[in-house]
Amino acid sequence: MRVAEHTAQLARQTGRSYQLAFTAGQLNVLSCSTTFELGVDVGDLHAVFLRNVPPSVANYVQRAGRTGRRVNAVSFVLTYARALPYDQYFFRRRPEELIKGSIRAPVVMLDNEKIILRHATAFALSRYLREHKDAMTTYSTTGQPRDPRNEDLFERNETMDSIYGVTIPPILHFCDWIAEKGEELLEEIVRVLGDGVTSQETLSDVVHRWPSYVVSDEQYGLKSRIFREYEEELNYYREQEAEAHRKGEEAYIARRSADRREYLQQEQYWCQLAHQLSESHAINHLARRGVLPSYAFPVDVVELRMLNETARSRSARPNETGLELLRDLRFALSEYAPGSEVIANGRLYRSRALHKFPVQQFKQEYYRICPDCNGLYTAENEDALLEQPSCPSCGFPLDQAGDSLSNRFVIPVWGFATARDDTPKQLFLHSQRTPERTYATPLFVEQREKVPRETYQTLLLDGREVLDYRSVKGFRLFLVNRGEDGKGFRVCLKCGRDMGKTRGTAHRTPYAPAKGRGYECDGRVTTVHLGHRFDSDAFEIQLLGPAFPTVKSYLDPRPWLSLMYAIIEAASRELEIRRQEIDGVLYATRNKMDEPIQSIVLVDAVPGGAGHVRRLANERDLLRVLETARSILRECDTCRQDESCYNCLQDYSNQHVHHLLRRREAAEYLEALLL
Structure with missing residues (x-):
């Protein structure tokens, strides 16, 4: 049996050759991303296996519709429901809604x-x-x-x-x-x-x-x-x-x-x-x-340069590798960071460097995180950052936090690179383990000036104020990859080579061949974190319900995180948004009574913003999302109220806070808010 992948990381000619080989019967199985979803008529395709539940009825129809396109053709579509809230929701409760449901008119925000x-x-x-x-x-x-x-x-x-x-x-x-x-x-x-x-x-x-x-x-x-x-x-x-x-x-x-x-x-x-x-x-x-x-x-596009593939090729034709490993920097910060492994076209590659040329210079900046409210602050000068006496959001005395919370970071604007002396490995030799990767932090709001209150609107329910909200274009967000165990990356700022776990500083450039002399680099090796700041569409919610009865401080993240992920899951269902295309972050600020509060900020996880969260500005949709969030918190039948599971709040993307997610307090809060 011959199997190949068909994804956006393949060059166009390579992807087309696989498609033609599949239709001709020379390939038996194609493992596809959504690049195969539209406009491809395979003809006598008999079976489709969906590795997750599609995000909407329209996606299901498109993917399932690849099969059975000929008269009298018998088709078979198998959907695998993962242990994630969205998948389990349709598998356990409403499978027919996905298969026979109505298709919403697509929404495209053209004023991006x-x-x-x-x-x-x-x-x-x-x-x-x-x-x-x-x-x-x-x-x-x-x-x-x-x-x-x-x-x-x-x-x-x-x-x-x-x-x-x-x-x-x-x-x-x-x-x-x-x-x-x-x-x-x-x-x-x-x-x-x-x-x-x-x-x-x-x-x-x-x-x-x-x-x-x-x-x-x-x-x-x-x-x-x-x-x-x-x-x-x-x-x-x-x-x-x-x-x-x-x-x-x-x-x-x-x-x-x-x-x-x-x-x-x-x-x-x-x-x-x-x-x-x-x-x-x-x-x-x-x-x-x-x-x-x-x-x-894509917005902040970077590439993983395949220096070792170029070295293998004897031809001088462009695109010889058949690969175009391009990602938005938000995702590349984890997937392409030095030390991370990437699977592409049946081979396993390892990123070894921040790509740059000697004449290019990284702009070095610094960031600091308030240990109390998790607010993040950046500056080009480390001294200016350390001289800040207290956190503007919560008032925590930052001078008591110590200098260790200040970290140097660079933004890898020129992308990443493999090393020329690395040999790409055949995938079947390494298919029993997950590729190695370091992960970026969750999103932070990069702290800026106080927002004027007149930019907020108030949602009323039976004459009661339920929440303040505002829809924002260009909301500034920040994330950082701190390296393995938070130790950063030891990188040469001249050639970009990552030293990995090597203790010394002697190194050759990423372009150095496996054999031969030269290519020694005299650049300075510095420990840095990898950062990325970007703007996205955002929808900020300030809930006006009573205080959590069992929570001593508004800064306690547990109930707020549970509320946030319930609202995210509800928005994914009600607005038919892929769960991966919407995210959230807590933002310590003050409400209109000048009381400290945690704002819930929902953001588009699509590069540049797709306008998903801006649809919540429709108050009818917003109320529907809150009602669904209440149901998610109240009705899960696979975990206790003092817990959470993959059928309610837990998701692959929020693994770092699974131990903090509890349904009870968040459910009681929404019950009181939506009486």
Whole structure:
């Protein structure tokens, strides 16, 4: 039996080849992510096995509908219900609701700022290429027109010079062209995008900020960030290629044949990397970097660079590995962190470094967590952080907490890398164990200024004030990977190599081959944590019920955590949201009576926000969610009230607080609140 995986981490050509092999009967089983959910007609597919309960009726219909698509075809669909609240809810109580239920109209929030910015860039770049098609149309070796490659956009184009007098790389000229077009171009973008965006004011504001975004030093700035990083990467490869060529010539003159063969291999390796970069499709490159739209709307995209796969390949063709290991940094912080193992296309890889080139410098920052209310504070200067006398949220004297709570962190903006001297392992040799991984912390709210009370609304039930709430776009969140046992990562800040459990500091760069000399790095090894801050759609709830009778301090997280996860589970059910696409965090603040309180902040776990939690601003939906949360806390029949289980509050994502989750106090609180 032949089995293969079909996921988004495969390059498009590789995924398509597996799909064709499956339909032809050359593959017997495909293990698929949701990349196989839409638009694929396998024909005579007989059986589908779902490894979890789909998040909605629509998802179930799509996945189950892959089978039985021919007349008189007999299909079989088996759904495995995991020991998780959502799966068990439908398995035990309402399986028919999932199979025969009604499909809700899909909701797409088109006023997402990142989506608008990317589509504005796509529209402008398309127009630019059309206006300069005489110079920008390139041809393959067979004489056929081809899509522009990176070298066509990011390197000087002689045809652009001869026709238009443009002596700089087209991507830089594109940025200047945007400024020249001015208001005319912006009005055209607003007109083209206007039909789909609900708020014309938001659209106009974002589009008029777009030109400065394009040339900025932000993560997606074309002029100051994307072009510069392309140039730095290509120059590094070419410098290493030239150095290997020089040493090879010296070895040839000295008649050291073994050394010459080694340096020729090195020269070929660096030549291949440069060729892969310059010959990659420019549109795909910009989409992977988050500059242009892609099907998944990733926000902070980083890549796990496969340096060992490149070394294995003898061909100079781009995408030889058939893998594109791209993740939003929120997930990559755990999955791709140094020391973590990744399974892809039947092989086991291990991350060994933070990817960077010598000219790139990590920005080092510091964070501190209040031990009483769990509030998190960051600063670029450690002294400024340690001088803060007390926590602004709860008043806890931070000077009593000691300096140990201040930690250095870097944000791995250039992604991660395997090591060239690592050999990828065949998966079947290691299939009996779970891949190793270090995990990021739960979400923190990065503390900022006090929120004005007028931004909150009050939910009334029979004339009683039940809760205050507000819907927020761009809520600042933070998470950090502290490494194994919280000891951080010992990383060279020059080459990015992680030292792992090695005690010394002597090391070679991640590009060092398994055999051969050189590649020693003299960079300083420093212990750091890996951080990530991002904005997401959020919905903040301040419950106005009576105090918990058995809880001495409002800072006691147990009842609040139980309430939060009950509300998250209820929102997942009532709004038909995948449980993995919604998360929550407690936020110590003060209510309108200036009393200390724990706010419950629900956030979209989808990169950039999908507008899920903003739907709770509909008070009818919000009340329905609270009623369902009360039922979850009250009616679980597989655990005692002083406990919790996977049928009510526990979930894979909240394992770190399973010991704190109890149904009784949270259930009594909601009962009193919703009388």
